[in-house]
Amino acid sequence: GENVEQHPSTLSVQEGDSAVIKCTYSDSASNYFPWYKQELGKRPQLIIDIRSNVGEKKDQRIAVTLNKTAKHFSLHITETQPEDSAVYFCAASKGGSNYKLTFGKGTLLTVNP
């Protein structure tokens, strides 16, 4: 089955700096890669996703890049703010509504004011 590795497990940055979280996946059939933000005790919230026919996607301060050949994808947050502090999870699936997500172990991001 799919295996998703995520690094780092914790990341601390100063407000205004950029943060980068990296994930690798094992199943070459995976073609959908979402990123979720989870605050303590809350549900995961989708912040951005990318499909395998695209190499990069951006939404304001958040961007995701995908290297299908190397089977890795990354989340980039620019101009970080304290409210960006949370746990971020990457995931991978084969796409479509019936395919399960396999999650990475998560990254605790702390943005220091």
Added chain:
Amino acid sequence: GAVVSQHPSRVICKSGTSVKIECRSLDFQATTMFWYRQFPKQSLMLMATSNEGSKATYEQGVEKDKFLINHASLTLSTLTVTSAHPEDSSFYICSAPNGGGSDTQYFGPGTRLTVL
């Protein structure tokens, strides 16, 4: 985006009792829903895939007789933790894709189960 609800949000029960958790898609139909378990400071681990009108598909290591799943309608899936024990205490979250072949999954708010 699509809305998924869960009930209850929090439950405390005695060891040996059964607990039912409901997951509802409020503004869309979901033929498939997913049940996850999340222990403190850990990732989401998929327990099972709930399929409307058919049996659930369980992940390896998940006891199907202990975690009963029923997906009786296109908007409701239930997870029953039977004979709960303290080690079953966890955060249980469901998710559902919002149909039309979409990849996007929307998560419920989760249910915090504490077994005494």
